[in-house]
Amino acid sequence: MIWRIAVQVFQRDLRLASRQSGEWLNPLIFFLMVITLVPLAISPEPARLREMAGGIIWIAALLAVLLAMDGLFRSDFEDGTLEQLLLTPAPLPLLVLAKVLAHWLQTGVALTLLAPLAGVLLNLPSSVLVTLVLSLLLGTLTLSLISAIGAALTVGLRRGGVLVPLITLPMHIPVLIFATGSIQAALSGLPVVGYLALLGAFLLLALCLAPFAAAAALRLAVSGS
């Protein structure tokens, strides 16, 4: 029963996204545009680009996730779906997790699929692309989970826009450090398993804690106390 509700929430969110292609497509286009800005702003020289590629791709991905995150709970809050979710017998953290996973499939996974293209644009050697994809796969879900807390905290505000990045960016720093570290290590031919393991550890921690924090924030937003 409880699981069926969670699965239904998950499917509903995916169906909604598939019918409004702008919702999930825009962050991806934004991601590619930011990548394009870097050679224009800094230098199109291949060696320099390769050196910075990991950092640039990760910063662009982080911004794209944060940009997409603002809408995670907003439409549900405005049309009253969120109240209905609060009334279901399923625990709210589980439903939050279902929503975040559905959202991650549209942003994080899509960004991960797009990342090799960005890597090629920035002249990353193909041996590093595997690490890039793995780091994004592990890291973007953590980003989604953490920024879901921010989205839940600001859901009651009419203009939450800048607040979500402002309050959650410091918490994304560990993911950014180890993800870009893994790409740098792969570039210089060093083992990357340790970095990926740490990213996995962050992911597990976020999976265990973030849904509870986001659920508490949603309760605050709905009940006002």
Add this chain to the structure above:
Amino acid sequence: MTNWLRRLWAIIESTVSPRYFYQLSGRWLPWFAWPAVILIAVGLVWGLAIAPADYQQGNSYRIIFIHVPSASLAMGGYLLLAICGAITLIWRVKTAEMVAKAAAPVGALFCLMALVTGSLWGKPTWGTYWVWDARLTSMLILLFLYFGVMALQSAFEDVAQGSKAAALLAVVGVVNLPIIKYSVEWWNTLHQGSTFRITERPSMPPEMYLPLLVMFLGLYALFATLILLRSRQEILQRERRSQWVRQLIEDERE
């Protein structure tokens, strides 16, 4: 048994009510304000004029008398925010919301002070105002965490809702703080060997240690004074429609 517990809870609840806290903090205030003035005056004269110069850094080391207590207060202040946040969320104590609202800008101020004094000290000692050292970076991130809490506190039209959201954010932030700190430390050792070690200072002689202790106590007292003052103001503002605040204002007028 439950009756007894309920009575105990009622007593606790009445002591943490904004009204009682206002009266209590009024009585406490001079006990923090005066020591703050005296200790800071003594500590500044002792530290800046009397204490001997460092054999390596000369006089520039004297900034530690402000820098080290500020840094400690910046971290303690965030912990205070998180504790107030937990009290707000678990026991729904209104006073804790108000103290957190009062404490956030004060903590951010001390964090900024630690950063500014540190970079002023860095110029003569390291030859640069800023390096991406692990400690400096995590202090900067702490400042950003303060800004996040402050932004959330003031973003809501309903003050109580903003305080509760900020309380939750402070609790989440304090869980993240050690992870961020150790990540940054590891990042730094990955990038470059630590050129400057602030942690391994040669053990300090008492002529330098004692004024530092005095400054520590003085700045802690100042921190408490500022928070009490701002909390009292916040209480008056948020309880302005209640009977006791009106009574207070009328008594004040006579």
